[in-house]
Structures are given as structure tokens and as C-alpha cells.
Amino acid sequence: EVNYGDLSSLGYVGTYTETTETDPFSIEVAQGYFINSNLEVGGEFLYSNEDAQVTVRDAGTIIGTGGVDDTRLGISGYARYYFVPEGSTRFFGEAQLGWLDGSRDFAGSSSCDFDGFLFGISAGAIAFVTESSAIEAQLAFRSATLDGTDSGGLPFDIDATEVALLLGYTYFF
Numbered sequence: 001e002v003n004y005g006d007l008s009s010l011g012y013v014g015t016y017t018e019t020t021e022t023d024p025f026s027i028e029v030a031q032g033y034f035i036n037s038n039l040e041v042g043g044e045f046l047y048s049n050e051d052a053q054v055t056v057r058d059a060g061t062i063i064g065t066g067g068v069d070d071t072r073l074g075i076s077g078y079a080r081y082y083f084v085p086e087g088s089t090r091f092f093g094e095a096q097l098g099w100l101d102g103s104r105d106f107a108g109s110s111s112c113d114f115d116g117f118l119f120g121i122s123a124g125a126i127a128f129v130t131e132s133s134a135i136e137a138q139l140a141f142r143s144a145t146l147d148g149t150d151s152g153g154l155p156f157d158i159d160a161t162e163v164a165l166l167l168g169y170t171y172f173f
Helices: none
Strands: 004-012 018-035 039-060 061-082 089-106 110-129 133-150 155-172
Touching: 004 061, 018 061, 061 110, 089 133, 110 155
Parallel strands: none
Antiparallel strands: 004 018, 004 155, 018 039, 039 061, 061 089, 089 110, 110 133, 133 155
């Protein structure tokens, strides 16, 4: 009987155009425990960093550059319900609640720090490659309510949402 699950994902998608270069990196690691054959509960750790550099050109001449460095750390709990607990392909729904902390630096000119709550729901499928490992795909909706202060000490609020297609590798032991 499988009692534990582990999901890890590592992401890097760099983009480069004549005016913009973006280097994002993220890693998510989750550890879960099956309460019964349909219900898994667990925790997740997230680290992400995105470095973006912008070059402003006028008639081919560089007239300015700038950049943003964004770093985030998150920790959350989740509950995942498998609609069919057996078979080589299993469909599930998941809910997530957690805390996110981060900072954003604007090319040395200013910065801000923020933190707050993270909520997410997702639906997905897991397809077993071997008896104890699987490829996983999720369509996820995440929302964060963040409070922060900028480098001048001014407070701000951010309500951020994202819809993401997540791909991962799961190992059961």
C-alpha cells in the first residue's frame, strides 16, 4: 500500500527579444500522506526568482536600460482528492492554502518587500510510468493577497491571480 507521495517540479523558461531578456527559475517540492485511498494531505515549499532586463532603443541606439529582480518564498498545505483511487491514470481535485514572502528590486533605484496569504484550487491527472512513479499535469488557479512596503516606507496592497498549467514528476514510496 502506498502511504506517501512526493511531487517536485523545477522550471526555467528564458526569453530574449531585442529589448527584453527574462530569466525565471522556480522550484516546488511537496510531500504528502494518504489518509485513505482517495484523500492525500501534505505540505509544499516554493522558491522562485525572476530577473528581467529591459533595453530601450531609439532608431537602433540604446538610450536606456533597467531591470527587475523578483524573489519569492512560499509554504503551504494542501488536500488532494482522487476521484478514482486505482488504475494507471487517476484524476484529482486539489485545494491549497499558504503563506508567500517576497521582494522586488528595480535596478537599484527602489525596492519593495511583501508577504501574505496564498490560496489555490486545481484539477489534474496523474499517469503512472512505473508502479511507483508518475507524470502529473494540473490546471491551477492561484490567488494571493499581499501587503508590503516600498523602499520609501509607503505601504501597498497587491491582489494577484494566476492560471497555470503545471507539469511535474511524482514518486510514491
